[in-house]
Structures are given as C-alpha cells and as structure tokens.
Amino acid sequence: MNGNTSWRAANTALLSITAIEAPIVVTSDELDERLAGTMARLGIRAGLLERVTGIRERRLYPADVSCGEAAAMAGSKALSESGIDASDVGMVINTSVTRYHLEPAVSAVVHEAMGLPTSAMNFDITNACLGFINGLQTASAMIDSGQVRYAVVVGAEDISPMFDRTLDRLANQPVTRQEYLDEFASLTLGSGAVAAVLGRADEHPEGHRITGGVGRSGSSHHGLCVASAEQMVADGRGLLEHGVALVGEAFDAAEPEWGWSTGVARYVFHQVSKIHMAALVERTGVPWSKVPESYPVLGNVGPASLPMTLAREADSLEPGDRVLCLGVGSGLNSAFCEIVW
Secondary structure, three states: OOOOEEEEOOOEEEEEEEEEEOOEEEEHHHHHHHOHHHHHHHOOOOOHHHHHHOOOEEEEOOOOOOHHHHHHHHHHHHHHHHOOOHHHEEEEEEOOOOOOOOOOOHHHHHHHHHOOOOOOEEEEOOEOEOHHHHHHHHHHHHHHOOOOOEEEEEEEEOOHHHHHHHHHHHHHOOOOHHHHHHOHHHHHEOOEEEEEEEEEHHHOOOOEEEEEEEEEEOHHHOOOEEEOOOOEEEOHHHHHHHHHHHHHHHHHHHHHHHOOOOOOOEEEEOOOOHHHHHHHHHHHOOOHHHOOOOHHHHOEOHHHHHHHHHHHHHHHOOOOOEEEEEEEEOOOEEEEEEEEO
C-alpha cells in the first residue's frame, strides 16, 4: 500500500532555534582555480559549479574544531536563548551525518561539552539530510509522553576531511569525466551547526507549537547517493528526478489532512541547489516568495541546512505563521514538519 506516515504532536513547542556558521569561507571560484587543470583536460568550462548549483560559497571548520564541539556550542547558545537551564534538560539528540568514529555516539561529546546532567539521555539519529526533522519528531513524542520535560536537538556538519580528499583526488588523479561528475555533488557541501530547544507547550505559551508532519519512503532508490568519510558518489540526475517526485507525492497525499498548499507563511526546504529548489517549487506549486534560500552562501549543509535556513528566517516570522519544513534525503526518504509560530 502506497502512502504517507502521519504524526501529530499534542503538547510540544519550539522554544529556540540557533544556527552558527562555520568560519572559513570557500568560494566556488576558488574551487575552479584548484581544479583548473582537471577541468581543462576534461573539457569542463570554468564557472560550471556556480552556474549549475547557484552556490557562490560554502563554509568550513578549521582542523581543530570537531563536529561534537560545534554542535555543543550551538546547543548551549540555543539553551541560553530559550532561558532553560542545562540542569532541566532531559534529552539531547544529535542528528549529524558527520562522525569521526563508529562509537561512541557524537551525542556523548555534545552531552559532556554542554554540561548536561547525568539524568539527560543522549543518542544519535542519522537519516542523511532528514536527521534534524526526525530529531524534532522523536523529541516531540518524548515530551508528549511525559518522559522528558525539555529536549535539545543538535546537528553539526564538518565536511572538511572529505572535501579535502575529494579535491585532492579530482585535482591530482587521472579521473574521467564521469568520475568527476559522480563527485560533483561533494563540491556543493558546506559545514555549520544548529540546535533547537523543545519543551511543553502548556508551560510555554510563548513557544512555537509543533503540530506534526508526515513521512514517505522511496527506498528503491537507496543507491543514488552513497557516502563514506572518504568519498561521496551521487547520481545527480537521479536524485533530482526521484527526490522531487517523492516530495511531490508526499505533498499531494498530505493535502486533504494538512492543507499545506495554502495558508502557509514559509516553506523551508532542505537546501541543495537552485535546480533542486526550482524543481521542488514547480512540483509542489508553492509561491517562490515564501521559500527562503540559504544555499547560495552556505551550500548544502546536510541535515543542518534546513534548520539553519529556518533559524535565519526566525526573526521575520509573526505569531500564528504556519511554517512547513520539508525535505528529502538519501535513502530516498522525505519528511515534513509543521511549526506554528
């Protein structure tokens, strides 16, 4: 049977959301310069990266910053902005793709660095670029059930190690044109950190109510993008075609229950490129004027890209505004989450 999963949050509010950009700016022009020899050999014109993706720059971390430390920094800032004390947090969920080892979970580093109490649970949720939405859903369920009072959802992506290896491979090895294109998506990635604090809506009328969302799986396409710490190989055309179709199918199926085609103040998409954004806007039929874009200056920051975009929009939202967060991630999976501001 084909369709969406649907979930409702009964008593959860978003109390704060904070994004911290990585400090080192790398422009697409700089990447063209570094790969000039390879591009000339393969007959690829300079400027292709920015022209196709719309990404002018992305941000990276220095070698002495870990993703756990960056996530903890965002988490502590979000706690400060929410007015919630670290001692009251019952759970921290890390949603990063980035990890430097298989265990322990990155959340353990975040927990310690944030100075959270021993009573606060910590664990990772990883689901490619949908991890943060899945984290919001899980935290909402835990708060609604009464298991925790406050939860922090964090994510930090550090693509520098893979980025450097990819550039070195493309610049110095005899790659074919197809091999170059297979790794093209790696050049769109960026680094950054984000965190959200969630609590009980009945205790925080000033908070932004999380109402729920839907999910939809297209797992027959799980081979379209496969990444390791060393390399990411992606079928760009396949990801665009099947990813947009999956989001569109989920959006259409959700319409009778959720009514997302009208009355929404902001549609916050996972940020990939201008081609993907245009295709998603066309498929869903939502107004461009209600779709914020962060990819031109941040690149694709994986699961952090959607919440970082939301954080950049937060000050412009008014009480009562409906905000729909929606995305697609390798798998393929699609997930939506509505927040009433």
